[in-house]
Amino acid sequence: xxxxxxxxxxxxxxxxxxxxxxxxxxxxxxxxxxxxxxxxxxxxxxxxxxxxxxxxxxxxxxxxxxxxxxxxxxxxxxxxxxxxxxxxxxxxxxxxxxxxxxxxxxxxxxxxxxxxxxxxxxxxxxxxxxxxxxxxxxxxxxxxxxxxxxxxxxxxxxxxxxxxxxxxxxxxxxxxxxxx
Numbered sequence: 001x002x003x004x005x006x007x008x009x010x011x012x013x014x015x016x017x018x019x020x021x022x023x024x025x026x027x028x029x030x031x032x033x034x035x036x037x038x039x040x041x042x043x044x045x046x047x048x049x050x051x052x053x054x055x056x057x058x059x060x061x062x063x064x065x066x067x068x069x070x071x072x073x074x075x076x077x078x079x080x081x082x083x084x085x086x087x088x089x090x091x092x093x094x095x096x097x098x099x100x101x102x103x104x105x106x107x108x109x110x111x112x113x114x115x116x117x118x119x120x121x122x123x124x125x126x127x128x129x130x131x132x133x134x135x136x137x138x139x140x141x142x143x144x145x146x147x148x149x150x151x152x153x154x155x156x157x158x159x160x161x162x163x164x165x166x167x168x169x170x171x172x173x174x175x176x177x178x179x180x
Contacts, residue, residue, distance in 0.1 A: 003172055011039035027132040028084035029076040030123070033100030037108070040101070051109060055161035055169075061102045064095055065153050071099055073149035077132045102159070106152045115140075118153065 003095045013151045014035040018026050019075075064070040071079075076099065087093035107119040125135035139145050 003169070006043075007039045010041060012037045014038045016048045017139075022127055023128075024081075025126055026123075027077065027098075028079055028081050029100045029103065031071070032084070032097055033102075033104035036097055036101035036106045042164065049164065051105070052162040053105065053159060054165055057098045057101060058161055059177045060094065060098045060158045061156050063160070064099065065156055069095065070153075071153065072146075073103070074133070074145045075133075076100070076103065077136055077145065102156050103152060105159075106155045110151065152155065152169065162170070 011152075012035070015031065018031055018034065022031075036057075038050065040052045040054055041048055042052055043049075061070070076096075083097060084093070087096055104119075107115045118141075122135050122139035125138050126132065130138060133145075136145065141150070142148075
């Protein structure tokens with residue numbers, strides 16, 4: 001479907017932008033989470049609508065939390081590119097991508113946008129050469145990463161798909177069926 005093609009283009013386009021700003025220093029979770037965040041965005045009448053949420057991804061994150069198969073925050077923060085890629089080689093990295101998107105969505109919109117400035121500070125600290133975990137502690141002024149994980153899980157379990165995305169997916173499905 002055309003939407004999937006645009007999703008991939010937006011995802012990979014973000015990686016190009018991120019590399020121009022961070023080189024290879026951006027942690028995998030942030031790199032992939034932000035790429036997914038922008039991949040879910042929608043272009044309507046020359047306006048880029050960010051922050052959209054896909055029902056399939058939301059349900060996958062909820063299932064991972066409920067089944068205990070999510071990846072602990074601390075592990076996500078410290079995961080090396082090689083560790084991230086091992087799931088790709090093993091054939092199922094969707095849990096990582098979905099959770100990374102959810103973590104970014106939480107840090108941008110969680111608690112009414114409370115964390116977005118600290119998330120930006122985290123990215124600046126990464127750019128300044130701090131490790132992911134040290135940048136997180138510095139930006140969020142806490143070593144209690146598990147408390148953040150708890151708050152993220154509450155946010156993720158309460159998440160609802162964007163009405164806009166849901167309507168758009170239904171219309172695209174019907175339109176493509178009509179074309180056939």
